[in-house]
Amino acid sequence: MNNWRFKEIVVMSALSVVFAVVYLAFVPVGKILVGFFGPIGYDLIFGIWFIVSILAAYIIRKPGAAFISETIAAMVEVLLGNAAGPMLILSGIVQGLGAEAAFAATRWKNYSTWVLLFAGVGSAVFSFVYGYFISGYAALSTPYVIGMFVTRMISGALIAGLLGKTLGDALAQTGVLSSFALGKEYRKKNAA
Structure with missing residues (x-):
């Protein structure tokens, strides 16, 4: 984090705190969905718990932004x-x-919609593999586990990737991100 500006650290930290509250608020929603649909209920909305990593990386565009923001939020x-x-x-x-793996794959140079979607899928894949071993998914039928996995990847792409991009773009439009990488890109795009 040697080349990070103080304001980048502050914004990343603020986003992490805000999304920690959002994440906590969605726990009961997940439990309700599990009550209706079984374990796959959480996977329907699992992408909500990845958003800060996508949003912070999209705004700041520096190595570590996705990883650090998600860790702070947790x-x-x-x-x-x-x-x-x-x-x-x-x-x-x-x-x-x-x-972070998705952004690293582009050497932190590409923050297109596709990369943001891929970052959401990356979070989904990593979390699912981790969850498989600690949450007892092996006791479930293979087709059900595959359904959970696919559902979580779709949720990661659409909720985290697409919603993260939408939130970032909305913030950029207000001008509050004018000194950040996303704000500069937004200004350049609209000046053309």
Whole structure:
């Protein structure tokens, strides 16, 4: 983080805190969906828990933004009282690594819609593999587990990737990101 500006760290941290609250608010929603649909209910909305990694990386565009923001959000969510406790921090690390891997694949140079969608899928894949081993998915039927996996990837792409891009673009339009990479790109695109 040697080449990070102070304002980038502040914005990333603020986004992480905001989304920790959002993440915690969606836990009961996930439980309701599980009540209706079984374990796959969480996968329908799992992408919500990846958004900050996509949004922070999209705005700041520096190595580590996805990983660090997701990790901070998980730590804050635990401090706010998520019943999962410290294991949730490990989940945040895994999810952040999944998104970061997508940006690393482009050497942190491409933040197109496709890369943002891929980052959401990356978080989904990493989190699912981790969850498979700690959540007992092996006890479920193979077709059901495959359905959970596909559903989580779609959720990661659409909720985290697409919604993260939409939120970033909306913030850029307001001008509050004018000194960030996304804000500069937005100004350049609209000046042409």
